[in-house]
Amino acid sequence: MLQTFNRSFRTAAWLGWQVESNWTDPLLFFAFSVLKPVSSVLILVFMYHAVAGAGSDAPIYAYIFLGNAFYIYVGAVMAGTSYAILDDRERYRTLKYLYIAPIAMPMYLLGRAVARFVVGTLAVVITLLVGIFFLNVPVNLLTVDWPLFGLTLALGIICLSFMGLALGAWTLTIRNEPWFLGDAVAASLYLFSGAIFPITLLPGWLQPLAYGLPVTYWLELLRRATLGPNAAAFPTFAAWSNGQLLAALTGLTLAFGLLAALAFRFFDRLARERGLIDAQSNF
Amino acid sequence: MAHEALAIQTENLGRVYTIKAIKKGEAKQRVALNDVNLEVGRGEFFGLLGPNGAGKTTLIKILTTLLAPTHGRATVAGYDVARQAAQVRPLINMVSGGESSGYGLLTVRENLWMFGQFYGLDSKSTYRRVDALLEIVGLSDRAHTKTSDLSTGLRQKMNIVRGFLTDPQIIFLDEPTLGLDVGASREVRSFVRNWVDERPDRTLLLTTHYMAEAEELCQRVAIINAGKVLACDSPANLKRRLQREAIFRLDVSPLRNGALSTFETLPGVRKFVHTPQDGKSELDLILAEDGAIASVVTTLTSHGAQILNLQKREPTLEDVFVDLVGLSMEQAAAS
Numbered sequence: 223m224l225q226t227f228n229r230s231f232r233t234a235a236w237l238g239w240q241v242e243s244n245w246t247d248p249l250l251f252f253a254f255s256v257l258k259p260v261s262s263v264l265i266l267v268f269m270y271h272a273v274a275g276a277g278s279d280a281p282i283y284a285y286i287f288l289g290n291a292f293y294i295y296v297g298a299v300m301a302g303t304s305y306a307i308l309d310d311r312e313r314y315r316t317l318k319y320l321y322i323a324p325i326a327m328p329m330y331l332l333g334r335a336v337a338r339f340v341v342g343t344l345a346v347v348i349t350l351l352v353g354i355f356f357l358n359v360p361v362n363l364l365t366v367d368w369p370l371f372g373l374t375l376a377l378g379i380i381c382l383s384f385m386g387l388a389l390g391a392w393t394l395t396i397r398n399e400p401w402f403l404g405d406a407v408a409a410s411l412y413l414f415s416g417a418i419f420p421i422t423l424l425p426g427w428l429q430p431l432a433y434g435l436p437v438t439y440w441l442e443l444l445r446r447a448t449l450g451p452n453a454a455a456f457p458t459f460a461a462w463s464n465g466q467l468l469a470a471l472t473g474l475t476l477a478f479g480l481l482a483a484l485a486f487r488f489f490d491r492l493a494r495e496r497g498l499i500d501a502q503s504n505f
Numbered sequence: 506m507a508h509e510a511l512a513i514q515t516e517n518l519g520r521v522y523t524i525k526a527i528k529k530g531e532a533k534q535r536v537a538l539n540d541v542n543l544e545v546g547r548g549e550f551f552g553l554l555g556p557n558g559a560g561k562t563t564l565i566k567i568l569t570t571l572l573a574p575t576h577g578r579a580t581v582a583g584y585d586v587a588r589q590a591a592q593v594r595p596l597i598n599m600v601s602g603g604e605s606s607g608y609g610l611l612t613v614r615e616n617l618w619m620f621g622q623f624y625g626l627d628s629k630s631t632y633r634r635v636d637a638l639l640e641i642v643g644l645s646d647r648a649h650t651k652t653s654d655l656s657t658g659l660r661q662k663m664n665i666v667r668g669f670l671t672d673p674q675i676i677f678l679d680e681p682t683l684g685l686d687v688g689a690s691r692e693v694r695s696f697v698r699n700w701v702d703e704r705p706d707r708t709l710l711l712t713t714h715y716m717a718e719a720e721e722l723c724q725r726v727a728i729i730n731a732g733k734v735l736a737c738d739s740p741a742n743l744k745r746r747l748q749r750e751a752i753f754r755l756d757v758s759p760l761r762n763g764a765l766s767t768f769e770t771l772p773g774v775r776k777f778v779h780t781p782q783d784g785k786s787e788l789d790l791i792l793a794e795d796g797a798i799a800s801v802v803t804t805l806t807s808h809g810a811q812i813l814n815l816q817k818r819e820p821t822l823e824d825v826f827v828d829l830v831g832l833s834m835e836q837a838a839a840s
Contacts, residue, residue: 225625226625229622229623229625230623232622233619233622233623236619236622237608237611237619240608240610240611240615241608241610314606314607314608314609315604315605315606315607316606316607316608318569318571318599318601319599319606319620319667320623321570321571322569322570322571322594322597322598322599323594323620323623323624324591324594324595324623324624324625325623491573494570494571494572494573495573497522497566497571497572499571499572500566500571
């Protein structure tokens with residue numbers, strides 16, 4: 223079992239890296255992987271200055287900037303994991319051969335997410351450096367709580383991979399326009415996870431949804447780790463300690479891990495019943 | 506556990522596809538497999554012969570754990586394909602023809618190495634096998650070529666190497682020569698035949714709609730049409746079903762419908778297939794005895810048809826199919 227997990231994950235990570243990095247045109251690779259997400263954050267920064275008319279010393283500025291910078295991982299890891307299914311099924315036509323191979327398909331998909339994580343990290347680091355050195359984002363690299371940051375980042379990436387796995391399994395059963403699913407979920411989470419505004423601004427009836435999302439706690443912890451005491455300016459989780467936030471994130475990660483395993487089992491069975499493992503979508 | 510001597514066994518295996526309709530409540534069902542009962546022994550080279558849409562690929566998908574059966578049961582190497590997929594998968598592999606699968610940005614060698622890794626082969630022996638197999642199929646000079654730069658035929662050869670690389674106990678070949686030119690098809694058939702000769706304990710299930718391919722390669726053949734297995738035996742025994750009949754092929758000037766309807770009631774004509782060709786008609790006839798050809802010729806002449814060529818020949822699997830279905834493979838695929 224462990225050997226199967228290991229070879230599925232390791233080989234898939236190698237394949238993922240070949241797929242993600244082996245661009246024939248490095249300029250195109252840079253534009254797609256780095257410039258696009260960085261530009262999205264910059265657009266938001268300039269909108270903030272134009273609409274809010276506030277300076278970069280307002281706490282909400284760092285809140286928005288960091289939320290968006292780290293949100294790059296959501297698109298890269300979560301949506302990316304589900305894209306692996308579609309890439310293999312639709313573009314490379316290899317999914318059926320992978321499916322009949324003695325691999326653990328969930329581990330394969332998690333392995334494919336590794337390369338997305340690496341490319342996402344490149345975009346996040348560049349965005350943060352641009353923010354710190356050119357856009358007055360108040361992050362001092364010397365005072366960052368690195369252990370908290372590392373632990374939070376790792377937990378969040380694991381959780382996003384689980385969410386991607388569940389999405390990928392769901393994608394297996396969608397015949398019409400399956401590509402929309404990853405983007406649609408990433409866009410929904412963007413609204414409800416406190417990436418661009420504190421979740422207390424959401425209507426009361428929507429707030430429980432935000433509190434049920436691991437990304438909400440993940441972003442809050444990443445902000446606390448990078449901003450230190452300045453993060454306390456945001457009231458949403460003022461009464462929560464780092465330990466409580468970590469416990470919530472850990473619990474939700476475990477819950478999403480279980481959900482992903484169940485979802486994979488369910489959708490895998492459904493896809494085999496409907497004959498969709500090697501189907502081509504109608505797009 | 507199923508019978509140890511059997512590589513593949515199906516019992517009343519069926520598959521029904523539900524096709525969603527545009528309007529609600531109008532979903533249609535299409536029977537792809539209907540109570541299929543097959544037994545393939547270990548070490549056997551078994552063929553599934555039938556026109557497009559006969560259910561061959563559906564059966565392979567079920568046997569390779571890609572598709573769940575609607576009813577019935579199938580075992581591969583003694584394991585139930587629906588309930589014990591994890592036990593089946595290390596023992597099998599599959600090659601489908603007529604498609605361009607593979608990671609285009611990887612080289613041929615990288616693609617194959619990767620699949621070797623997924624099957625738990627160590628790198629050294631994977632590369633050794635890859636190089637040996639590429640040499641056999643004549644692809645060694647393309648080992649370091651990106652897959653996207655290969656022609657369809659060369660990609661198919663790579664795909665065949667992928668299937669055989671893991672030395673599976675049971676391999677499923679689904680129309681492996683589909684879309685290949687004559688030379689490449691011959692090479693593929695030769696490779697497959699040699700592989701079986703060298704490994705008498707390995708089982709191979711081949712689906713094809715090429716009669717000659719099934720006849721040349723398979724020890725036993727099941728003829729399948731519209732999801733049903735109509736006959737299953739060795740090619741020689743299948744053809745022996747027609748040993749009392751006389752098989753003729755006639756090329757005549759274009760026939761009118763009146764002439765064709767006459768054949769249906771003509772004494773001695775058991776089955777006939779009319780294939781309109783450019784500027785002529787081709788008639789394949791299964792006659793109860795040689796003497797019946799005289800009335801066929803008379804009938805044709807009376808309808809003003811000119812006989813261009815008349816040939817008596819030995820029965821082929823195509824004739825067996827015509828005898829069983831009443832249509833040629835081409836007509837059955839179109840119907």
